[in-house]
Amino acid sequence: MKLYYIIIPLITIITSSLGSLFTSKGLTAWYKTINLPSFTPPGSTIGLVWTTIFILATISAIIVWGNKLPVSKRQAIAIAFLVNAVLNILWSYLFFGQHLLFAAFIEALVLEISVLVLIFLIYPVSKISAYLLIPYSAWVAFASYLTYLTWFLNK
Numbered sequence: 001m002k003l004y005y006i007i008i009p010l011i012t013i014i015t016s017s018l019g020s021l022f023t024s025k026g027l028t029a030w031y032k033t034i035n036l037p038s039f040t041p042p043g044s045t046i047g048l049v050w051t052t053i054f055i056l057a058t059i060s061a062i063i064v065w066g067n068k069l070p071v072s073k074r075q076a077i078a079i080a081f082l083v084n085a086v087l088n089i090l091w092s093y094l095f096f097g098q099h100l101l102f103a104a105f106i107e108a109l110v111l112e113i114s115v116l117v118l119i120f121l122i123y124p125v126s127k128i129s130a131y132l133l134i135p136y137s138a139w140v141a142f143a144s145y146l147t148y149l150t151w152f153l154n155k
Contacts, residue, residue, distance in 0.1 A: 018092075022096050023096045025097060057133060063126050
């Protein structure tokens with residue numbers, strides 16, 4: 001068995017777990033008191049979407065990693081995935097952990113850019129892997145908009 005079949009899902013699990021930790025700690029009385037856009041999805045829907053996105057991103061990374069790539073290209077993609085994971089966690093920390101809504105909005109935009117960079121880097125290597133990240137990009141764009149509106153409604 002290839003080691004990346006274990007390492008990539010493990011990184012996904014760590015990313016998801018840390019994000020969930022900040023989110024669950026932030027789902028306190030504070031979250032129930034803030035104004036949310038009327039079309040904010042319920043938590044169960046958000047959880048299902050993130051689970052799906054993490055599965056698709058993991059599959060995308062495994063497919064890419066299985067390709068023969070020059071070391072520089074492999075490193076660039078690995079760094080892009082790791083930066084994306086950190087940004088993913090950071091949003092939960094800023095929004096739920098620190099209640100910094102505007103900072104979370106700006107960070108969400110940076111997260112969206114990181115997803116687009118991943119798609120751009122991966123597309124020449126594996127079109128399928130790049131396509132697997134499109135739902136991630138769409139969701140982060142939507143989440144960025146929700147974050148902006150939440151900030152606007154509570155400033």
